[in-house]
Amino acid sequence: MTALLWLSLKSQSDQSGVDMRLFAKTVVIGFLSLSSAIQAQSIVLEGVHLVPMTSEKVIHNQRVWIERGRISRIESMDNPAGQKADLYIDGRGKFLIPALSDTHFHQHRNSIEDTKLLFKLLIANGVGTVRTMAQWNEQDTIAIRQWAAQADTIAPHYYASGPQLNATNVKNVADAVAMVDMHQQRGYDFIKVHGNLDPQAYLALLERAAFYKLPVTGHAQRHLPLQYTLRMHSLAHIEELVVLLAGQQLQIPKVTPLELNDMVQQVKTSGITVTPTLSILALIPEYTDEKRYLALQKKYESQFIAYGEYLWFTNPDNPSYQSAFFKTPQMKKYIADMIQTSARLTKALSDAGVPLLVGSDNLGFHIAGFSVHEEMQQMQKAGMTPYQVLKAATADSARYLGRQALAGTLEVGKNAEFVLLAANPLLDISHTKRIEGVMHKGRWYNRAALDQLLSDVAQARQAEKTQPQ
Template sequence: MKTTIINLTLIIFGLTAGFAQTDTLSIENVNIIPVYENILLRNQRVVVGNGKILRIEDVSKASEYPMAKQIDGSGKYLIPGLHEMHYHWRNKEGGIERDFKLLLANGVTTVRNMAEYDWQDHIAIRDSIDKNQLMGPNYYTSGPYLQSGDLKTSADIERIIAQHYNKGYDFIKIADNLPKDIYLKVLERAADYNIPVMGHAQREMDLEYSLRMKSIEHVEEFVYLFGDEQRRDSLFLKNAVEQIKNSGIVIVPTLVVFDMIVKCLDDNSFAKLKEKEVATYMLNGDHGYWASDDNPYRQNLKGKVINGMDALPLLEGYFEWMKNFTKMLAKKDVPMMTGSDTFGFVVPGFSLHEEFQFLQEAGLSPYEILKASALTPARYLGSIATEGTITEGKNANLVLLNKNPLEDIKNTKTIEGVLLKGEWLGRDQLDSFLKEVESLNH
């Protein structure tokens, strides 16, 4: 009898929940790019309620849901919310809200923060978002940027990893070459605490050691992992890519930030960089610093000789190699994620779309790029049950575009609106976010 009562209660509750939705909205007659495969579903209705995708159906069907709001998706394209998987909050001025406005205005609904600096508390930021006290994307964070000076002994490792666990960081970020015994101990203790380790490659060890991490940040790392001869040896590279593929590791190329570094060394390119349209969203102090010869790349690299070669052509050559290697990884279906590193002229939100274009220039298809900014990150973050594709039951984190990104990835910039946890942010709202950020400079 007790079981029967419980079951009846669940049925009654289910009916009540089903019909009591007051926030249901639909996107009508929209073309869906669901990303679970390379297809386009035309003339669909997407019904959203309680922050979830409730129904996807042909628009010719009569909807059984009462709609509080209908959005006309005719001639438009719906993609999953974008993932910025290599983000840094660099400047206290304007608060993290400033960056979130830039990210949301650019369709970014999930962020992985890659370091916690002394003046920051990213767990508090993540908790505020989760409790709806702060409007922001799904938020994941590593702990402090760990370098060899932080990890000298077994006691250091034990203390730091326990701190990561107790504070609740999602990742451990390594940003330096470590002695082999220290590195292996970090991996072992992190596994005991079930905290993934990711970051820069271990450049002084064989490739296999770096492949023990969850992800390698920056395809640039392979420039330093491999010797000059190895980078020119097609058989070596083919075998290396096979090894990377077999390991299951994920790579985050971050091409856009390396491009910025190269452009800082060339006077003509640097002049154009300073006038970039998106530079209007940089804080005045940041722009003044990065647009001057105090810029660290101008100061430390411009005109310098490295390995017997001028820095500019050397780095230009590295960049071409990086794009070619990224294409080799893509051809072998090595999982990749999109991230941009967000500093200097690499402006949060906008920079992710620049990264898309570099990936397309490197030879990735628009579908491969969307997959790297939706499906692969969701699998990596353990959120695939609720994120990463447009399917029923997933969270309603979506981006409505005016042009088809499968034809050209630059069309991800044609944003008509964003759904964040089921809340519609139309073009006017997104523009107001951008104006608020711009106003900080006046």
């Protein structure tokens, strides 16, 4: 969750000359009109424009073979098909990209049923991998990870962080060591730091985590020099760097190019990975302006918000972005300056070659799945190229999570985890929203199947309104 809130998702011809591939395609089209995902041993995408993410290029008019959930062959459509497949998918004029990742995902409610709905939103938006960034009370992200890994579960590949660590549950060195030991014993993938820790406790936590090779991620240590924060494995929000530039006051001074360059060089030298989470920042002004807030609630994506979350965020008495605190002139200017400086810093880090990830920090009307596309658009708006943004969401995220051998690029031998788009995302990253189909866990979800996932969630959210909260 953004730190600001804490301030107050072939064939062959038969003897009669009939082209059996065309016949097979006709049959397949009939199947693809169904609203459920299709699983087949062998699948072929034909005529697709490949965006492999091994470099900034598009390979046109390709045939992609999938055998038992893996990419087995990629070839030009000029080559004879040679063998038959169980399922043919017409990809003519469409673009194929690796599945997307959200490295800053939250399931805010405690119900497993709610988590299932969030997972459907993720798959429907082409998000095949997530890293959850907190285990809330009454949640068990290890159990969720085990459930998500089942072959028949509609769920992304899931990486689990433990409970958020702050000054209330890590008060001293002994607490820090015990907390890291607990993470190791339970098998969490990441340790999440949220808030300032006692300096000695923080250093002890990093040392113990290094002993177990457990990556530590999270918020900056705002009360300490930048170098302390840069000892972590990754940083959860770029706004944390802006705060370190500006100090603790609700005022962001004009950052000089020299100051900006000095920070960028320190970040680059440290080797830390940064998740900008620009989109959650950019959404705050939508809450604090009455007309824009009404329009926000009427957006298509807003129908998918959990009703309990809707009630919390629409109540101005709660410490949400709707509270009076965020509507003061001082706070509005602070947020505007934060948005501008965060975008500027994102561009500078990208230009310097600092590894960036796509993480949406889905929260309130920033809906899981859709929020990933919003984040990518904000990164492009900050000055990154569409290729740089897409690489952060695919190849770079896969490497960060240790999945580079299986995912992140479209190559022979890798998992068939991809998204079929109606337009080229290297021209405009917003084209990642024009999804025609998704391949995940060996299942092909055509547009009708994806729409059914969305319909399932919309109906469930509507039903929540009749239940006691």
